Amino acid sequence: MSKEESQEAEAPKKDGKGGWITFPFILGSAFGMTLAASGVTANLTVYLIKQYNVKSIDAAQIGNIVNGCINLSPVAGAILSDAFVGCYPVIVFSTLLSLLSLVLVTLTAAVKWLRPPPCAFGSADCQSASSGQLAFLYIAIALTAAGCGGTRFNMLALGASQFDKPRDQTVIFNWFFVLIYAAGIIGTTVLVFIEDSISWTLGFGLSATANAASAVVLLSGAKYYRKPAAQGSPFTGLLQVVVAAFRKWNVTITPANPSYYFRAINGGNINRAKTLDQTPNGSLLGRAPTQSLRFLNRAAWICDGETKPNGSVAKPWRLCSVEQVEDFKVLLRIFPLWSSSIFISVSISIQLGLTVLQALTMDRTVGPHFSVPASSFVVSSLASTAISLCLLDRFLLPLWHRLTRHTPTPLQRVGVGHFFNAAGMAASALVEHARARVVRAHRKESEAGWVVPMSALWLVVPLVLVGVGEAFHFPGQVALYYREFPSMLRNTSTGLIAVTIALGFYLSTAVIDLIRRTTGWLPDNINASRLEKVYWIVTVLTIANFSYYIACAALYRYQNPLPEEEEEEEEEGRQQQLNVND
Template identity: 30%
Template sequence: MNDMEKEGRKLGEDPISAAPEEVSVDWRGRPCKPNKHGGMSAAIFVLGLQAFEMMAIAAVGNNLITYVFNEMHFPLSKSANIVTNFIGTVFFLSLLGGFLSDSYLGSFSTMLICGLVELSGFILLSIQAYLPQLRPPNCNMISDEGHCQEAMGYKSLIFFVALYLVALGSGCLKPNIISHGADQFKRSKKLSTYFNAAYFAFCMGELIALTLLIWVQTHSGMDVGFGASAAVMAIGMISFISGTPRYRNTPPRGSIFTPIAQVFVAAISKRKQICPSNIEMLYGGSQNNVQNRLLSASPNVTNLLHTDKFRLLDKACIKIQDGRKESPWKLCTITQVEQVKILISVIPIFACTIMFNTILAQLQTFSVQQGAAMNTHFTKTLKIPPASLQSIPYIMLIFLVPLYETLFVPTARKITGTESGITPLQRVGVGLFTATFSMVAAAVVEKKRRDNALSGNQTLSIFWIAPQFLIFGLSEMFTAVGLIEFFYSQSLEGMQSFLTAMTYCSYSFGFYLSSILVSLVNRITSSSSRHGGWLGENDLNKDRLDLFYWMLGGLSLVNFSNYLFWSSWYSYNPSLSPSFVSQHESHGEDLENMINTSK
């Protein structure tokens, strides 16, 4: 029994309330050493995987419709659905990756397995693209339709197996890349710097994919392009495995949903109990203000301080005063209850980011169509592919992200006193507000482009739509990084990967909401006019894409107002604050004296 357990027993607490923290371990399962494991020297290997994996998946996802339509011979509408479903599935599967990591495998093992699964999918895609006998024929050019459909069936199966191996691997890998890298710092002041570095690696991967790898696919064939994705993914895995001796690994803690379910079951079973006003009467509450603070001062936060929100859930901590031992389904710790409170509290924040990703979906679809209807000439002989406009924000961001970290953060820190310059919630708010102007810029340019086309004036240059990409890129730097930092910082030890996965799940819901909005707007506007609706003519000169953009800008502004309410309502648990940790690390002796006084 260690000193902390002894102190807990002297205070008369239950062993579970005073349980020691679970230390991080190295790849052999031994306790980590501060001077040997973790830190940026370990995280750099994870950042390598982040950049190369993003490079591989972005090169496939952004040009997949070309392969599906031209080589796999699917109809255009079905090809578009295949691409949309693939991207949505990648982001949605991040929840599975977070669950497996936190509950059973740990982030290192999950990343190793899922990285190899993704690599196998890229290899299978490149093999199919290389061998004509593995690609289905074009049934429109073959008289024997029955035989053609049969051939298309099993060859399409190979394609979907390969594609969803990539989706499974990438989806489960994404949240663990972020959380495993952040685990190298725990809750230190360098976390914000790491998240900025991770976003910089993401931008570099996207930029190279949208320029170099897309160019390889266009000029050398999709087989070489998919092979290039497999090669860079292999390099990413080599980078990740190379850092194995230096990683600080967090062991899995069993199902993350069981403790959550126990809180609800216990609270419902004791719903008729009167919740005490004195938290010391709750299970584990008498040490909440003293010993829990000392425990929370360590890098691995294992106990949460009590908060006053959702007091009904506190009933799960009420002890029956008849001397009977209660099961975990009848009696829960304060830490369990507080984690559930955090999960409930972050749901509105998560929901407010869905509209942000709906705007992103427009930039990857309608804005590309805008560019295709404009003058794409850069010089007399050189044309700019409309899809390559998506690289514009990443070119800007590879310069802005370092400037943000080196100039903005130190300046803002002096003003706000916050280590990261502004809090994660403030950072998300800035991004959500800025995203509105991306749609405003898109609407203004589309109106001008459409008027020019209908009046027979000179076609606008494709560079007119660059501002909407630049503005959204700036907003994404704030929103994406702030949201990841927020979810990670507000999760208890053992749930970081799952909560981080909610960030990627927001991308999935944003794309799905975009499909719903397009169908809904088209149905409503077509019923109120003799035309096919704002987006129903398949001709941007006849459609009213500008009005659709204005609508999204209005919805984005309403969403930002909604976010202001929920972000002001949200309260950080103080025991998860880096400033709380550093403050109590420097006052450890004072806290120890407080415990000794309370004996």
């Protein structure tokens, strides 16, 4: 923590809550929850293959679906937080539910009759798990998704709510990602090694212990937290905008029309706004809606019979406030940018799933007595992200600010992330091309389970590039959404990242399934596959998606620019005026 942050921590808060004193409790709990989750999910594909005799590609597909569920559940938690009970109760409940789920996962490893008989890797005579055994495992994993996933981005929203300044919230965003990636590194190395080399029961048991410690840390800081209350469902108001605009599709808005726009103030009291011709580009404070997406402005246009004598709304599904209309416009404006991030997650999901399968068939030895677990190779991506975030927060971004007098915007950071992601996919294709050449040179030995005489450390290179990209685009997206979204959607805004990741895992499963159905590139025997073609297709699509993002970013205009960005825009305007005068 910097000296400025420490001084602010000492300053009394108006409500006696929040500030830097909450930092160790919230982020410490997030660290423990991520460690607990990664100890299970990082090695799930190998666990299914070695302990449940699931075929390799099927196990990778199941792993992607589970990861998708873990990342989608925070959306339900965010909606529940915003609309009904607030952020903190959801986090507490999810933490305890996660603890229960990890106890059940540990039982699948400890109790023999919950698993099929053991079988040699690559053997064609393995006995499949029974429906009851799979049902018990999947229930445990489903609870893990609901519990562990439900806390991740809600904790981020809770952490941000402890501060008022965007600069402090940015620090929380960066350190949140540093700690969860650090926890992922430990889970993917230490816990995975224990599971593979010592005991699955011990490894899963340690995950449950980390979850329990996380719950203790979270509850210990309860008296210091600001706990934002639920503000009611924001989605009802947004839906009303769509319905009202559609129902007034034939309403003509003209300067001669005696109706007015209508806005809510002071918790629901309604006030008439000036007409559109009087303030064509006015702000929301007492003026008309903005001109962009103006077909939605009909929803806030007051027609006969839509208000009561006291000025309140008589027909909420025919009349909305200017604020509701503008909030809905924010979502529409940001949707193209958000959609461009989905394929980033698709490509990462495909890479992570296939990398584990590649590593299982390659030489993983380091030194004479140590073999790296296949699932641990993804730690290189996590480590590169964590290191990159630290360098960005403490060195690169401050240096960039000193040299250029401005800080990279969230859109610029996301764009850099797109670039590194595309480079990582191309590197994966090149590494797999080299692996396939070695396999073809030893065609006679290339049966399932055969170890290719090529170091699996080559897989680290593309993972590092993708990890650097994540250090740019994930925090950049969080900062963009939290800053641009209406206050009533702050928790939901951080959950958008979870939706992106979840869709990435789901869609990657669909992409792999489509490739399996239409080509012969992905047989169960990876040594007989054409993975390099899969990676090249992903690379081309990633580059095309990057181009789409550039177009979206060029057209986007910030709704809530920071003071330094406003100064930069004013300076640009002055320079342009000077050029015109010259």
